[in-house]
Amino acid sequence: MxxxxxxxxxxxxxxxxxxxxxxxxxxxxxxxxxxxxxxxxxxxxxxxxxxxxxxxxxxxxxxxxxxxxxxxxxxxxxxxxxxxxxxxxxxxxxxxxxxxxxxxxxxxxxxxxxxxxxxxxxxxxxxLAPNITKRLIAEFSRMADVPRSPVKGRSGNLTERETEVLSLIAQGLSNAEIAERLVVAEQTIKTHVSRILVKLSLRDRTQAAIHAYETGLVRPGGY
CATH class of the missing domain: 3.40.50.2300 (Response regulator)
Structure with a gap:
C-alpha cells in the first residue's frame, strides 16, 4: 500500500x-x-x-x-x-x-x-461537493469579472467532448455523474479529465472548474 x-x-x-x-x-x-x-x-x-x-x-x-x-x-x-x-x-x-x-x-x-x-x-x-461548487459560483458571480464568451487561446485546443466534460466538472459533477449524463463509461471520463488537465496545464479538478468560469466557458447561472 x-x-x-x-x-x-x-x-x-x-x-x-x-x-x-x-x-x-x-x-x-x-x-x-x-x-x-x-x-x-x-x-x-x-x-x-x-x-x-x-x-x-x-x-x-x-x-x-x-x-x-x-x-x-x-x-x-x-x-x-x-x-x-x-x-x-x-x-x-x-x-x-x-x-x-x-x-x-x-x-x-x-x-x-x-x-x-x-x-x-x-x-x-x-x-468540492456540489453545494460547495454552488457557493463558489455565487462568489465568481459577485467577485469575478466573468467575460460573456470564452477567452480565445485558453480552451480552444479542447475537443468538443472535452469542453463538454469541463463544463460538467465546473457544475460540480463527479466522474460517475458525468459518465451517466453522457452515457459513457466512467473510465472514458477519467481519460477526458486527464487530457483536459494536461492540455490546460492545470493541477486538478478544482483548478479546471475555476478555469471554466474565469475564461467564460461556463457562466454563473447560465451553463
Missing part, C-alpha cells in the same frame, strides 16, 4: 496534535511534519515533500492563502493543499482555491471525513 505523507500547518498546537493523532491512526497515512505558520509550511514542504498539506487559512504573519500560492508556484512540486477552515462560508476559501488549493475541510470534521479528504486530494481529485 502506498503511504500518503501529510504535513499539518496550523498555528494552534492542539489542532496540529489532534489531527496528527487522528491521521496517524489511519492505514496508509503518515503525518511527516507540522508547521506553525505559512512561512514554516513553505519551508517544511521544500524539506519534506509531503503529498498533502492540511493548511489553516488564518495564521499570523504569512497566512494559508499566501503559503498555498508560494507552494503552488513551484512547477516541480506535486504537493496538494487541503485548506482548513472553521466556517464553510469563510470569505477566504474562494481566494485559497484560486491560489491553488485542491479543496477545503471544516476543522470539526470527523476522523473518517479527514482521512477521506486527504486520500481524495492525494489522488488528484478535488474535494
Amino acid at each position: 502506498t503511504t500518503t505523507r501529510v504535513l499539518i500547518a496550523d498555528d494552534q498546537m492542539m489542532v496540529r496534535q489532534g489531527f496528527t493523532v487522528l491521521l496517524d491512526a489511519e492505514p496508509g497515512i503518515e503525518v511527516v511534519g507540522q508547521a506553525v505558520d505559512g512561512i514554516d509550511a513553505v519551508a517544511k514542504v521544500a524539506e519534506l515533500t509531503p503529498d498533502v498539506v492540511l493548511m489553516d487559512i488564518r495564521m499570523p504573519g504569512v497566512g494559508g492563502i499566501e503559503a498555498t500560492r508560494r507552494i503552488m508556484a513551484s512547477p516541480a512540486d506535486t504537493t496538494k493543499v487541503l485548506v482548513l477552515t472553521t466556517f464553510d462560508l469563510d470569505e477566504y476559501v474562494y481566494e485559497a482555491l484560486r491560489a491553488g488549493a485542491s479543496g477545503f475541510l471544516l476543522k470539526d470534521a470527523s476522523a473518517a471525513e479527514l482521512a477521506h479528504a486527504v486520500r481524495v486530494v492525494a489522488s488528484g481529485e478535488a474535494l
Whole structure:
C-alpha cells in the first residue's frame, strides 16, 4: 500500500496534535511534519515533500492563502493543499482555491471525513461537493469579472467532448455523474479529465472548474 505523507500547518498546537493523532491512526497515512505558520509550511514542504498539506487559512504573519500560492508556484512540486477552515462560508476559501488549493475541510470534521479528504486530494481529485461548487459560483458571480464568451487561446485546443466534460466538472459533477449524463463509461471520463488537465496545464479538478468560469466557458447561472 502506498503511504500518503501529510504535513499539518496550523498555528494552534492542539489542532496540529489532534489531527496528527487522528491521521496517524489511519492505514496508509503518515503525518511527516507540522508547521506553525505559512512561512514554516513553505519551508517544511521544500524539506519534506509531503503529498498533502492540511493548511489553516488564518495564521499570523504569512497566512494559508499566501503559503498555498508560494507552494503552488513551484512547477516541480506535486504537493496538494487541503485548506482548513472553521466556517464553510469563510470569505477566504474562494481566494485559497484560486491560489491553488485542491479543496477545503471544516476543522470539526470527523476522523473518517479527514482521512477521506486527504486520500481524495492525494489522488488528484478535488474535494468540492456540489453545494460547495454552488457557493463558489455565487462568489465568481459577485467577485469575478466573468467575460460573456470564452477567452480565445485558453480552451480552444479542447475537443468538443472535452469542453463538454469541463463544463460538467465546473457544475460540480463527479466522474460517475458525468459518465451517466453522457452515457459513457466512467473510465472514458477519467481519460477526458486527464487530457483536459494536461492540455490546460492545470493541477486538478478544482483548478479546471475555476478555469471554466474565469475564461467564460461556463457562466454563473447560465451553463
